[in-house]
Amino acid sequence: MIETAFASHDGVELFYRHWPARSGTAKGAVVLLHRGHEHGGRVAHIVEELGLDDFDFYAWDARGHGRSPGKRGHSPSFAHSVRDLDCFVKHIVETGGFPMERIAVVAQSVGAVLAATWVHDYAPSIRALVLASPAFDVKLYVPFAKEGIALWQKLKGPFFVNSYVKARFLTHDPARIASFEADPLITRPIASNILLELYEAAGRVVADARAITVPTQVLISGSDFVVRHAPQHRFFENLGSTIKERHILPGFYHDTLGERDRATALEKVRAFVTARFVEPPVVADLRQAHLSGATRDEADRLASPLPLLSPRGLYWALTRASIRLGGLISKGIATGLRTGFDSGSTLDYVYEDEARGLGPGGRLVDRQFLSAIGWRGIRQRKVHLEELIGRALARLAGEGRPLRVLDIAAGHGRYVLDAVAASAAKPESIRLQDYSPINVEKGTALIAARGLQSVASFRRADAFDTEGLARIDPKPTLAIVSGLYELFPDNALIEASLTGLARAMEPGALLVYTGQPWHPQLEMIARALTSHRGGAAWIMRRRSQQEMDQLVTAAGFRKIEQRIDRWGIFTVSLAERV
Template sequence: MSSLGGTAMLHQHNITAAPAGLERVAEERTFRSHDGTEIFYRYWPAIGEPAKGAILLFHRGHEHGGRMAHLVDELAMPGHAFYAWDARGNGRSAGERGYAPSFAALVRDIDCFVREIARDGFGHSDIALIAQSFGAVLAAAWVHDYAPDIRALVVASPAFSVKLYVPFAKEGIALWQKLKGRFFVNSYVKAKFLTHDPERIASFEADPLITRPIASNILVELYDHAARIVADARAIAVPTQLLISGADWVVRHGPQHQFFVNLASPAKERHVLPGFFHDTLGERDRHQALDLIRPFLERQFAAPEKPVDLTGADRAGYTRDEADQLASPLPLLSPRGLYWAMSRTSIRMGAWLSSGMKTGIVTGFDSGSTLDYVYENVARGHTPLGRMIDRTFLDAIGWRGIRQRKLHLEELIGNAVATLKAAGRPVNIVDIAAGHGRYVLDAVATCAEPPASVRLQDFSDLNVSLGQKLIADRKLPGTVSFHRADAFDARMLARLDPAPDLAIVSGLYELFADNAMIARSLGGLAKAMQPGALLIYTNQPWHPQLEMIARSLTSHRGGQAWVMRRRTQGEMDQLVAAAGFDKIDQRIDQWGIFTVSVARRA
């Protein structure tokens, strides 16, 4: 079987070739990803009807989907369709060689790829992923961040920690990029250190589609995202098989084992393959790996669909444990107790000069007033020092994520309004906890056709007053209004008039740990909304500064410590599904902190 950019040959190392005439032939296709980049992929239809499912193949860094093509016949699963992409900047896909705008852009490419194959009739529950090395980190990140209810995930030698043999190489790359901007690093790995298979070695060295360079931003972000995914693998409940190459020269074993330990899936397997080099699925004796993958996938496809129930994670689960730990006081004279006491003192002192810090101290760092200040993103304060402190405050990673969330909200609100207008709906919008409402008003202002009505609500009298002022300052028509209301009053939500065609819940559910409250709010909205109406909701599946926030910042609720319980994306999506909505789209920032999702009333 020929593969583009090199021949994926079947040879005598216990790899069974397909009978003559039964080799599967790939169709060549392309699709446009989220930013218009054209992605090339290969598709092998299943033999026989109907297909038992679809298996997606993700190649390692520097390579392309053609070097995974041999697996289609060697896995001997003819009843399943196979797909293999060339990641952007690699193989026959478009994009600067070895470059992507961000690691998150590559992860979103996977989401777009999965949407593309849905045209062939394969939904999330019909697919499994097999991914290797860099591709395995991308696949794991997609499963973590987007929480798809797929059948299975197989990761081979995932590149959670690449061996850079030069001391402090990672730090040096990050520093040089900061000083000089993006640059490229060439792969130093010889083919003979990837596999013992002489034909694979020869094809790698002769392959004109191998991409040696990798952009510095992707290399730096790979480390950051890999560390996040390994540490938070408890969020992954998909059946997962991990294959570890025992003699891997390229990546470290430790993070792979930690990833496995942290996985939440009740169906997880770990296999160490002694003597294997990094190219696990292209090794000379790869039949050992394939003989593990095949039965694992067949079991998962044959098993009834039964996702792990996450709706009770507020009562028992790792994010509940994490929040309880953050809510527990530290001994005042302990090193950590003293450290966080100093942090609180420095914030209070900073509030003497920084307008943003003062707003947070007075109204709560999670208040609508603080968020509106963060959205404006203009450093203010007493004296140049105060403005410098304020700029540092506004540039905190969490606030940068908040501003990116606003951009995602505006994009998806605009998309939703256009979709509803195209369906002939008048588009009545409600935001049940709008803060000052700036993000909704900004989004609506850019719509080609104005919605029939915009109803903003909030529980805070201050937010309602300032939101009404914002409406007046913009001289908006009477169809735009602001009201005081409780976002957890299910009866009030169920009686909304006019019934919302688009409901928005942004930055609210993240502040409340109790899932019963969220279910009550969503249930009220669901009763008010007709089939086909859209819901936009946000979530915070991860945050790098949870302890700083809990130990140093105060909430709008009576000056209490701002302790947040994270919800995994899977948990949040299950709560939305239980209320009667089907998720159809999602965005996530480049740091993996905030998501914005769209669901349709079933």
């Protein structure tokens, strides 16, 4: 066993253990993720007991656990830890020489929720996923405990909750009980923000498990005192994987892979992982998901009108009326009603994040509008856009390439200009485009206000015009597509746009693109808000991250890295033209 560390996305060095393949030639790598409160040493026994001698094994100590740094049981957010996992696996890919297709993940409890969220949000093309007693719904036992924790955190800020679980309720194995009780690295407290965000991420992933197409095995402990079974079954039933297994283990406590009779569970894991590596990788082709699939069905339901006199029909009619009323005193709502809530004008207003309206009441309503979860996600998307645009410019400059920026649907262009202003590497040209005359006018004014007329221009153009994009001269070295593809359900349009960009870009040029794999307010948006297209209903068809990435890959790009907000709504990715 080798003990070492890797640098995560924020520079923090996280500890991990590595067991090279005993056979000397590795077929692949197995990543082991431990339970909450524990560390990688608690899953070390799996390496030998699983009997997969032709595989390298890796087990980390998650941030705030075991020998990794950080406050015990704490992480800045659950999404922060999911990104840690993304960095860990990329580190294994880079240092171990394993392509993503030769990696399997075996995870327990909270580690299983981390793994499921990572696969959902980042769409890695791993070979297999094994989830043992995933902690999709932790039993807190005390009535209204979750609500109480949320309220106290809102009043006082994050705090720590100590685990009530005794070792004898985790496993029947006396040796495992004794080692748990004597282990100085066991972390009893868990930060309140992590506990609450664990519930949020789990609920989202269970509901949207159709987006997960990786071959998946779920092991359910029959006598689990720690987590509830119902979400585990619902997750399995929702899974989009064509290869999936569910095994219920009667009498097993929560520590499924550390139980007294764990040989039964480990045999199932061994058989599943072995079978996946004997057979070719299974990859679902989602490029036709606009024609059939879960998100197409969802969009069709949202596009279907409700009977006006039904309870839901009346509810949404009242909601639309209240929005129109709010538009009389709130500038943000008025902008959305006038130009469409998905327009560049509305997004620019959301970016500014300054409540304006008629008197104190109007400003209060405007603040509520600006604080909606979707708009918070939009502002975080802007942060991620600026970060990846800056990284792209620095990378291109470091390679000695010319810096020529193109945004094919820039809105007012604020996020591009802000990113350029913050970057040490300055482009020789910035070409912003949009189909809306209003956006062209406002964007041109924004360029003038910043004194960038010598390098920046704003033109009216169609972002789906393949030939028009392909003819752009000079050829862009950095192309940006933000907030556009999410508005159009038809993948043929996206393919036309990406094909034009690919033809305009030389190998090594970079593409920044956004996605929207999830949104908690889809029905509210569809039933109550209007779009920029003639005031029609704003109905979105979500694309899973895997679907979006496949479209980009098919056009001739290779994804390098990704960002996602902590609510799992908006992604920003960086890809290279290959």
